[in-house]
Amino acid sequence: MPEHDSTDRTARADAPGAEPHLLAISDLHVSHSGNREVLEGLRPYTADDWLIVAGDVGELPSDVEWALGMLRERFAEVVWVPGNHELWTTPRDPRQLRGVQRYEQLVDICRNLGVHTPEDPYPVWRGAGGPVTVVPLFTLYDYTFHPPGTSTKEEGLAYARGTGVVCTDEFMLHPDPYPSCDEWCRARLEYSRRRLSEISGPTVLVNHYPLVREPTDVLYYPEFAQWCGSVHTADWHTKYDAAAVVYGHLHIPRVTHHDGVRFQEVSVGYPREWRSRPVPDNRLYQVLPAPTQA
Secondary structure (H helix, E strand, C coil): CCCCCCCCCCCCCCCCCCCCCEEEEECCCCCCCCHHHHHHCCCCCCCCCEEEECCCCCCCHHHHHHHHHHHHHHCCEEEECCCCHHHECCCCCCCCCCHHHHHHHHHHHHHHHCCECCCCCCCEECCCCCCEEEEECCCCCCCCCCCCCCCCHHHHHHHHHHHCCCCCHHHHECCCCCCCHHHHHHHHHHHHHHHHCCCCCCEEEECCCCCCCHHHHHCCCHHHHHHCCCHHHCCHHHHCCEEEEEECCCCCCEEEEECCEEEEECECCCHHHHCCCCCCCCCCEEEECCCCCC
């Protein structure tokens, strides 16, 4: 990764000791009123804290660059994975890049900032709970989280259209040059498996989407699950020795356990969502050392 000079890496005054933390957050959605203030209030506990950003920073590359640049100045290392919103091609985007080209644009932005991406060597956390390889993943989804009563992509999409619950990705996220999002997903799964197989020792797996389907069972609209992951990652947390799995996307921040592995959703979400629940003193979620309540 390129060198990056930190000018604002100051710890919070109420830092709980000097032990470095591996922290996480996702779904900052900085284009929404109120969420920029959330971002601007984020601070590390110590000067050596790392931050995982699990996607959906914003829709415009300029917003992503601004937000990650601010975080990179504050944290010793920043690890980013793309969400679906970063991959949207909106009318406000001056370059109108689509699909793989849009993703590559975001990777270039991150590299210029010194932010780790799914295309770079995986960093190793050597603080408390380590050494652990932090693995940023970009897997997308392949419509295999079928809605109730359906068993194919076509049936699932038809069901969603019938209920009126259709993800905006269907209009804004373009898979170019792949013929479909599920084809792009298959390519990303193969790429990720190949790189994961080269890791020795424990990992922290980071993805915008949950690697198992169970977290989507609490969705208010179950048909939305088909845009939330792939059944083909269901064993990755055991196969690749995960100490924890970090994800976002669902806007339901919580901790669950699957096969004894801690899954943490670390999303902020939209203001109408986070304003309706108690706001924590610190919006950053601790991944390592493992929280005592996890």
